[in-house]
Amino acid sequence: MGDILIHNSVYEDAEIATNQYDFSKMFERVKPYLERSDLTIANSESIIGGQELGLSSYPAFNSPYEVGDILKDVGVDVVTMANNHTLDRGEKAIINATNYWDKLGITYVGAATSQEDAEKIKTMTVNNIVFSFLGYTYGTNGIKVPDGKEYLVNYIDEEKMIKDIQKAKAISDVVIVNLHNGNEYARMFNEQQEHVVQLAADHGADIIFGHHPHVLQPAKWYTGVNGNKTFAIHSLGNFISAQDKLYRQIGAIMELDVTKTVTFDEQENETVQIEIKNPKLLPTYVKFANWKNYEIIPMVQLTDNDLKDHQSIYNEIKSHMSQFVPEMQFIDEVTK
Template sequence: MTYTATISAVGDILLHNSVYEDASIGNQQYDFTKMFREVKPYLESADITVANSESIIGGKELGLSSYPQFNSPFEIGDALKDSGVDVVNMANNHTLDRGERAILNATNYWNQIGIIYVGCAATEEESKIIKTITKNHITFSFLGYTYGTNGISAPPGKDYLVNYINLEKMKEDIQRAKEISDVVVVNVHMGNEYERQFNDFQDEIAQHLADYGADIVFAHHPHVLQPAKWYTGEKGNQTFVIHSLGNFLSGQDRLYTRIGAILQLDVKKTVTYDEFGKEHSTIEVMDPQLLPTYVKFQRWRNYEILPLYSVTNDELQNAQGIYEEIKSHMMQYMPEITFIEWEPVQ
């Protein structure tokens, strides 16, 4: 007996002031949904979609802020929910930008709108919980970790607020996750900003995660796309790793920081029974597909996320050439990646 489910992921949701000012509809209210309109069908097409919530959604009561210490309006959460996002990673270098209050506001709001968050916890008790989603008889668990928080420490006695990269803890968490789920998905925030190739540290951490038994690794922090690669764990297991999903929505204006991607994977669960009637299952992660995306805007206004393959030369000089270069870049270690180019039904 076999079951299949699809999981997709996008990179950084990083709201610089130009982005949330563009979303303003007056009276301190915000609407980001128009920015996601062109990519919403692709996000909704998967059974589960994961995003990296890079700028904390502490809400306007704390005062909205941009680089270097971010705080975003709750309404970006509404737009992600409306676009089909099911899980957000909160563990990144900006998690503690606005302190414990922003984390509590954010976790409360994610709970309120029904989006699972990982990498952060409001209480010590919650920090011990492995969060899961079951789709099509396949249970996925989700974990999140960051290399650091820009030198800002959690309040004394509250280290549970954010998860850091710690091999012993990651190994223990993955082992606990494997006991209650079929597929372990790890979000990890690391690497060098704006570098398009992953470094030795990223490679080393990815190999450890494969050795510990993670099935899928979604990585971020560089703000540009870095290639995907299969890793073979010490037990012969195959782990899919994409080293950076880049920016999905941000106010950064360099070419490669405006290019992100929607990654989609198929997961197949095969169930068999032995002579004693005991159930055995195997998991296969397969058919990696990528939809490169482009953040279009003019003069810091009219932000919109577009499929890169549909972008014209009027919107981006040499658009097709850039698209082909991105495809080659992302296929370096995984030539079997296919690229999504279907037009949504209107």
């Protein structure tokens, strides 16, 4: 899923007691879709530095720990922390956040608290398939990393990215890269995004999840130099935020099937084949009124009370997102 971007009106809406928050109502309608996957990844855009640092909103975000609790509750396994807000509240917020993700048993990538942590390729084995995860951002809003602490956040440094992908490829079946780049509010990806995805594909990345534009951008298949196929969705939009323009209220859950086939030749040499297939999308809409009652609703469940002219907007989103992937399916059934 896309950006978990907790503006002040979102956490104020979730407040249940002084400095205590509960985001579960906001996620109620999408929880069944998130829970059904074997592996779920989110973009933790506003850092969960916790209440002790003082909560804050744009331009320097700091979110309550309970954001982590709701992501754990809906089944999130991995969060990417590399984005333009990673350094908003300094090193302490990164330490607090990574400690909390560790406590929840959620794997984080894209930020680290030591050189050793930064160099470790994070992996997870699901259904006998070993997945590895990487995350990079184009920048951090002009905030510089402290000298000697470059490990705090991963930037899109092509040389580093290539090395990391090669390292990940050597120890896993599937390499998933999260990229934080592109033009904010642009509904189409740009040449720089394509360049970085192609580079990742050429060096063996299997799946690319894009973040940052705050609106949905189409998915596309890329072919690497070795003929390998890489699936990329250039932006997953805002999953939860207080941005109030139509396309900024629309995000998505992207579902992919991964299959692993192992064969042996006469000399008992093993060949592993990985296939990424059946791309499915569930477009979602963040409904709220007067900066209250935030709710993430699958677009297929919207009514005209939720969003005027919702059906034609939903149809346009479907054609926009599938224009380069005609086989894209949409998760249209209502999950009980």
